[in-house]
Amino acid sequence: MIVSGSSSQLLAAALADETGHELATATYDRFPDGEQLAAVPAFEGEEAVVVSSTASDAAWVELLQLQDAVREAGANEITTVVPYMGYARQDRAFRDGQPISARAMARAISTGTDRVVLVNPHEPAVAEFYDVPVTVADAAATLADPLTDLTDPVFLAPDAGAEGIAETVRDAHGAGETDYFEKRRDRETGEIEITPSDAPVSGRDVVVVDDIVATGSTMSEAVSVLRERGAERLVAACVHPVLVANATTKLRAAGVDRLIGTDTVERGCSVVSAAPAIGDALK
Template sequence: MIVPGSASQALAAALADETGRSLATPEYHWFPDGEERAAVPDFDGEEAVVVAATDSNDALVELLQLQDAVREAGADEVTTVLPYMGYARQDRAFEHGQPVSARAVARAVSTGTDRVVLVTPHEADVADFFDVPVDVLDASSLLATPLPADLTEPLFLGPDASAEGLAVAVRDAYGAGETDFFEKERDYDTGDVTVTPSDASVAGRDVVVVDDIIATGSTMSEAVAALHERDCGDVYTACVHGMLAANARTKLAAAGVERVIASDTIERVASEVSVAPLVADAL
């Protein structure tokens, strides 16, 4: 049975359709002090597949409750699908005395599950923090599907060197174009990002800027603005995890983005691609 977290209802429903499994309908109660209590139907020995993006602290607590609830309801095996793993970017202690938050989250999630499925984590090595078997799925190639078939001399760009592999995956799935990346420096104290354009020729070419996540939109909007300064054609942004926090979507529009493409690992208006078939193959 597929058990959706509140942040992953559409994805869980799509996954139920893909796998032919039934879809549970959790119920929630909130106490006057703000605490939440999740409840699920009986499982009678079934496997429970909990699908829950942890895009907020509340979502993380809810996931831990759902894992415990399905055990109480009789599930004999629990698989946890993390379409988006919150805190995955905090995969090291940046200064002495600071936590490795990804490790802390992974250990907490591990206590309530037999297996974890991760979709395009920011760093694949976060899988090592879990105490249970982990399958890491790469959804980046799915982002090519919504792109127009007639892009002009397409260039697929990563906003930094670490994202070039994502750009290559999307280019290969699209079937045409070149790849390159921007140089990016991030100040981890302030969060400020400086983007330096690469040497790729962009004049008159349609560009697809690819990353694993768009959070605040600052990195992407700087990259897009730099491209328009060099007389590029249309610019598309594509990411697996479209967090698009606060005014991120407005930043991208103001920078001149033609279209924002994201998957449903985080359910937003830009979620044009579903990772359900990819996850279904892993179950």
């Protein structure tokens, strides 16, 4: 039985199709005082797969409630799929007195599940914070599926840490070069400086690939440089299209011709699904 959080209903349905598992109809309500109540139908002696991205604090509460609800409903074994794990970038205390939020969240999830599946966590080390077995699913290759008409493409990562994802997308596409930008963040101001790579982009299609696009600031800087250097078409591709505030507008204004994301965070640009990668991880 697959049980979906309210923010992951399309992905849960796609996962049900992918695996052949039944899709439960969860309900999501609130009490008059604003407290949430996520509930599931009863079932006996089955494995429950709870699928819920945690892009908001409310989604975290809902996920913990769903884990508890499926246990109360009779599930013998619970697998929790976290397509997008919020707070995963806070994998260490950056200043004295700060929490390691990823660890706190991982421990909370661990209390209500038998195993966890994560999709392309921003910091792979967060898997070690869980107290139950963790499987990491890689959905990056699916970003190549819509890229059917590229001309002499270059796949660029915004920084060295994301070059592996760019290589995965390039390999899935079957042709092209990869490179990355140098990114430096000022510790005092938090401002990011993007230094262009040496890859020739004039007259070529460029796909800028990252695991997460949140505010769009880093990718917009990269895209603006590429546009100035004569790139033909610019595609922004990411596994997790968080896209807060004016991120989409910011990317378009910078010169992005097309924005592609998966359904780990369900947005208008979620044109490919992480369900096949998650299905493989569940086997």
